[in-house]
Amino acid sequence: MSKTIYDEKRQYQADIIKEFAKNGVKERSAKYYDKNLAMDKEILLEFLKSTQEKELNSLGLKDDEIISKINDYIIKNGILECLKNGVMINNTNLELVYNKESSGFNADLAQKYEKNKITIIQEVNADNENKERVDLVVFVNGVAFACMELKSNYSGQDYKDAIKQYKEDRNPQNRLFDNRLGAIVFFALDLYECYMTTKLEKSKTKFLAFNKGKGSGSETGAGNDEAENKISNVWYLWEEVLVKDNIIDLIKNFIFDDKGAMIFPRYHQMDLVHKVKSDILQNSEYKNYLIQHSAGSGKTKSIAWLAYMLASLYKDGSVRYESVIIVTDRIVVDRQLQNEINKIKHQEGFIKALGDDNSSKDLKDAIKNIVKIIISTIQKFSYIKDELKNFDTKCAVIIDEAHSSTSGSNMEALIDTLSAEFGAKNKPKNISLFGFTATPKKSTLQIFGKEIDGMFVPFHLYSMKQAIEEGYILNVLDNYTTYNTLYNIVLNSSDKEVEQNQAKRKIRDIIKHNTDIIKSRVAVIAEHFANIGSDMLNSKAKAMVVCEDIESVIRYYQAFCEYCVERYDFKPLIAFSGQKEVDGVEYSESGINGISEASLPSEFNKDERRVLFVANKYQTGFDQNKLCIMYVIKALSGITAVQTLSRLNRICPEFPHKTTFVLDFVNKFDDIIGSFAPYYTQTMLKDGIDMADLLDINAKIDGYNILMPLEEKIVADATSNINDNTQKMIRPYFTKAITQINNLDDKHKVEFKGLLTKYKNIFLHLKIIFGDISSDKLKNRYTFIEILLKQLINVNRSSENIDIDIDIGVINVQVLKNQTHTKESIKPDPVMEISPFGSITIDSSKLEMLSIIVKKINDNLSLNMEENSQIQAIINISEKLLNSAKLQSGAKNNNKDDFTKLYNDELNDILTDNYNDAQFGALYGQLLNNQTYINEIFTPLQDNIYDILEKR
Secondary structure, three states, X not given: OOOOOOOHHHXXXXXXXXXXXXXXXXXXXHHHEEOOOOEEHHHHHHHHHHHOHHHHXXXXXXXXXXXXXXXXXXXXXOHHXXXXXXXXXXXXXEOOOOOOOXXXXXXXXXXXXXXXXXXXXXXXXXXXXXXXXXXXXXXXXXXXXXXEEEOOHHHOOOHHHHHHHHHHHOOOOOHHHOOOOOOXXXXXXXXXXXXXXXXXXXXXXXXXXXXXXXXXXXXXXXXXXXXXOOOOOOOHHHHHHOOHHHHHHHHHHHOEEEOOEEEOOOHHHHHHHHHHHHHHHHOOOOOEEEEEEOOOOOXXXXXXXXXXXXHOOEEOOEEOOOEEEEEEOOHHHHHHHHHHHHHHOOOOOOEEEOXXXXXXXXHHHHXXXXXXXXXXXXXXXXXOHHHHOOOOOOEEEEEOOHHHHOOHHHHHHHHHHHOOOEOEOOOOOOEEEEEEEOOOOHHHHHHHOEEEOOXXXXXXXXXXXXXXXXXXXXXXXXXXXXXXXXXXXXXOOXXXXXXXXXXXXXXXXXXXXXXXXXXXXXXXXXXXXXXXXXXXXXXXXXXXXXXXXXXXXXXXXXXXXXXXXXXXXXXXXXXXXXXXXXXXXXXXXXXXXXXXXXXXXXXXXXXOOEEEEEOOOOOOOOOOOOEEEEEEEOOOOHHHHXXXXXXXXXXXXXXXXXXXXXXXXXXXXXXXXXXXXXXXOOOEEEOOOOHXXXXXXXXXXXXXXXXXXXXXXXXXXXXXXXXXXXXXXXXXXXXXXXXXXXXXXXXXXHHHHHHHHHHHHXXXXXXXXXXXXXXXXXXXXXXXXXXXXXXXXXXXXXXXXXXXXXXXXXXOOEEEEEXXXXXXXXXXXXXXXXXXXXXXXXXXXXXXXXXXXXXXXXXXXXXXXXXHHHHHHHHHXXXXXXXOHHHHHXXXXXXXXXXXXXXXXXXXXXXXXXXXXXXXXXXXXXXXOOHHHXXXXXXXXXXXXXXXXXXX
């Protein structure tokens, strides 16, 4: 037999011992190991005598008696409790581990911390027959902490063989392998990867990936990077993880017992907390941090560990954060977080969770009393910001689902409430924001992200790609089937001229609720679930039908029930908020289901096949790991597509081979996979919004000559100190503005309201990012617009109400399978851009004969390309024209007539360059083959593009 290049025993193990030695870990002989206690007694006694000699002397016990008493206490309370809080012997507490002194004021504790000893022993026999020998065991003060089984890939084995060894050859009844009394964690590693568990239970043992992640940014995934000048790619185990500072940090601040299971952080969770702590200690200012962690990352535990670290952090001898406030949007998360943090540290008054039963006053009291960790919804801050404005407290604010929680006035209210210096010419100096999200929006990236080379990127990343590859979530696009719904519409009313877009919306509403289409789709859904879903997960599989709106969900539910009568007993459920009248009958969720809304999740979770019909409710924030199938009857895109479909991605421990299916009756697969692309790995933002964008919108508002600076100042001054006369004083100014807006035509009404909304959003966005940098005039305008927008429901549209008598022809209504996509890979598309405000808008509002509109809709259906998709394709080309350096120069140096040739040439070049575009290439090809189409679409846009470019 040829010699192994790198043997795990003779070379790999020896090299690891040398690496441990470099980090202060001393090797001990196996003869010192006591297999009955899982201890190196000599080291433990040495530690106790060097740190607690007075306490030992007061006990008057011999060494063996002390060890025996310690063992008795461990057996009674468990090893983790003893490592965390010490052992009690005859009313005397003995610490087994000393925590690191962080305040800088306790010299005695600092000295005792230095006496902690980390040691390592090779070839440890765990059983009396010496058949269960462990490669390496790491000890903290003589107490077994971590076991390591090594494999060398050059020997034809890998970490899977080490896992097999743990499962088949290790007896959990031996003290070292006892999850309550023995070692805390067990590692299985080879030269490339590492896995870990905290509980050995033979074949039921579950190992989790403990890898750093392979690649960086948009290339990140499972595994570890190739490490140059290291003995293996899992070098971090002996250089970062199993060293004194980190082991003690893990014991004191991370590891906790959860109903008999030892919870040990995954690598990315530990790494997040350490990197945030390091960054805070290295920087003087209060910064914002974006944490992009995928579903399956263990986010609740990550937030709990981060909050606990921040609440305990000292910097330069003083408390860094007096309060840590966790902002969530779900009460269930509040309770989960409170439970997790209490498991790390249970102390009366340390944490307060404010749920639906608590008022904004409770939040105010918690902040004023400086409760260490507060959990609340963001909406409560709006009610207390004036009472607590400029309340001087140093706060860390952790925001769950940051992409949805940080927009608009709620975020402004939060910062106004907590910041002592908001209003100065800078950002708040006493608040750090930590935003968690798997799907950051563009604004989220700019508010929380760190800027590197003009790109806003997350501070810390655990990607969807890595979570899928490590097996923590499923790829919901693995089995994705699209369906086409074919039909014709027939005009039964007399022909007349109507506004095109309103007519199309009315027709689509009628199509959406057409009985024949609903019945055809429901038949496909019911038969698919009967044939595929019923046998999944031992007939416990769940399905979700996602509908367009509440009326649709009720109609589809009713059609499904009607179809299944005397066919299938699926016991469908429905979920929607409030009441809804359909065909003269008022419905509610609880009325249809016959159970309370609160009971629905548990009813749906019963061990039987169930189908749940939803519109918006439960599309997000609903964790049901037996949900396997989703039927989509709703247009999805962007973050909404990712969040909705991700309801399927939960793994199911009871059924480790769970698979998922999606049947989509509305969307195209390429569009869906494109929605996932920005969030598959790292999401980045190129450039961002700045003051120039606000000034641009401001100038356009001025152009309407409706809002007057003097009136805006009067309103702003009056509302800064509201009294009984304020409403009477300001009402005439808003009556005047609304009257002027009503006098605009429909196109300009919509445009003006859009400008007001953009102004409000950009102003708040800039205030959150940069602080109070706006002039008084811009702030006065913001105040005026914020009040005006709430009253614009009184703005009247002049367009006629359309009364269309139209039916969907029952002939030729068909639902046909289009394509099935299996195991298609997602290509990351990580860079987002914020479109320049004031960019081109396409005015598609025009009058047209109703019969022509009907014909166009029929034609579009046969083209297999939705109108929205066509419009987006045109906008894409228009944006490319606006960004053309050739046209920018041409607009500056030519009149409109001379600009025409440049415009047409550049348009043809852009269409040619994008001929192979995956999403719109087919349309671009048709345009290139028909100059008439090009002229009809792009010639009307030429003047608009010229005007924009000429002014730049």
